[in-house]
Amino acid sequence: MTSSPFRLARLPSPPVPLPRVPGPRLAPFTPSAQADIEFIEFLGRKNDKDSLVWKVTINGAGPFALKVFFFRHWDFLRENQAGDLATPLANPQLYVDYFDPFNCECRAYGRLKAEKREDLAVKAHGYILLTPQQEAGLVQRVTGRSTPPPSADAHNLDGVNFWGRHEQHRGLPVRAIVKDLAAGTGPNPAQAQGMWLDLQALHSLGIFVIDTHLGNYMGGKLVDFSRAWTTYHPALDEIYVRTFQDLLLGELQSLLDYYYELTNTSGGSIAVPEDLEALCSGHLDQYQNFPTAYDWLKWEMNADVAAAYVEQKVFKRAA
Incomplete structure (x- = not known):
């Protein structure tokens, strides 16, 4: 008898802040997490692997930058984003909750909002879930082909499609984050001086950015947290000290370059x-300013329950 394939958890209705694990979360942009979106202009890079960024208006307001995320298989995240964990995570859902680019951004921006330090990056306002019609319309804009989302009885999803959907993503909506529209210019001297100060402040708030190359800055402000680890994060809990030091040095060196x-x-x-x-x-x-020193439990409504979840549910411990 063949077991049913693993599928990621369905998103709740009505929407809630995401992701649904202890630590920071980002709330929906609207109460329904849906909106009337006009896609005006593509702003991203053609080789972006995690997302598409578009200039949009939303419910007639804006313009905003809308970062629309592709799907990632949990096993891809385990191998490529979480390969340095000293202990594996307890289940596939956790790799997505903690390492998926959309969730990484939700957690980083959720921390900035909680700490009232949204000045440390280009501001994010919340997440949106695209409707099937919006999803198909955007694919049409990008590829020139009509590609509707897969129906419930569609053939097996193997990731070879525009959004990278696998069977585990069946029925999940395409996710996006609404951000301020940043000026696409290099920093002036004052803005440049602030980049290093901002990065130190982000570390002190438990946000390990990792990806600080010039393409992730606009006007001296970070616009991308798709690789960020924000406490609580299992990679900051169960990573070899030497590996963490190498990653931190690489992050600092990218900014120095x-x-x-x-x-x-x-x-x-x-x-x-x-x-x-x-x-x-x-x-x-x-x-x-090591990110691991941040007290993330101060934001949890029940710190004992959150701490117990991390201790008992996150890692695959030996019996």
């Missing part, structure tokens, strides 16, 4: 932060 480029293109008017350069030159032990 961006500063070097800005210095060259600005004729020296944008300075490279000396302390960032020192950290990347072998003094990482002097860094103070």
Whole structure:
């Protein structure tokens, strides 16, 4: 007898803040998580693997930037995003809850909202779930082909489709996050100086950005948290110390490389932060703002229950 395939949890109706695990969450943009969307202009990069970004109006307001996410198989996330875990997670759903790019962004932006520090990145307003008609219309805009969402009796979904749907995603709506429309320009000297200060502040709030290359900044502000680990996060709990240090150094080095480029293109008017350069030159032990030090339980309505969930439900422990 063949067992039924694993499927991700259905999203609740009415919508709730996501993802549904202990830690920060992002609320829907509207009470129904749906809206009238006019897709105006594609803003992203053609080689983006996680999402499409469009200039839109929503319910007649805006313009906004709408980041629309592709689906990722849980096993892909386990191998490519969570490969450094010292202990595997207890079930496939958890890999999606903690490592899926949409959920990573929800958690980072949820923390910024809770801490009233939305100034540290381009502001996000909430998430939206596309209707089947909006999903099909957007595919038509991008590909020129009419590709309706799969029906309940459609053939097996193997990921070879526009949104990357596998069988585990059957029936799930396409997800998107509404953000401010950022100016697509390089930073001026004042904005550039703030990038390093912002990153340190993000770390102090338990947000490990990981991906700090120049393509993730606009006007000196981060616009992308699709790889971020935000406490509580199992990767910040069960990762080898050396691996974490290497990832942190890589994050800092990416920002430092961006500063070097800005210095060259600005004729020296944008300075490279000396302390960032020192950290990347072998003094990482002097860094103070480790994301793992953040007290995430202070936001939980029942801290004991949240702590017990992490201890008992997240990891696949040996019997």
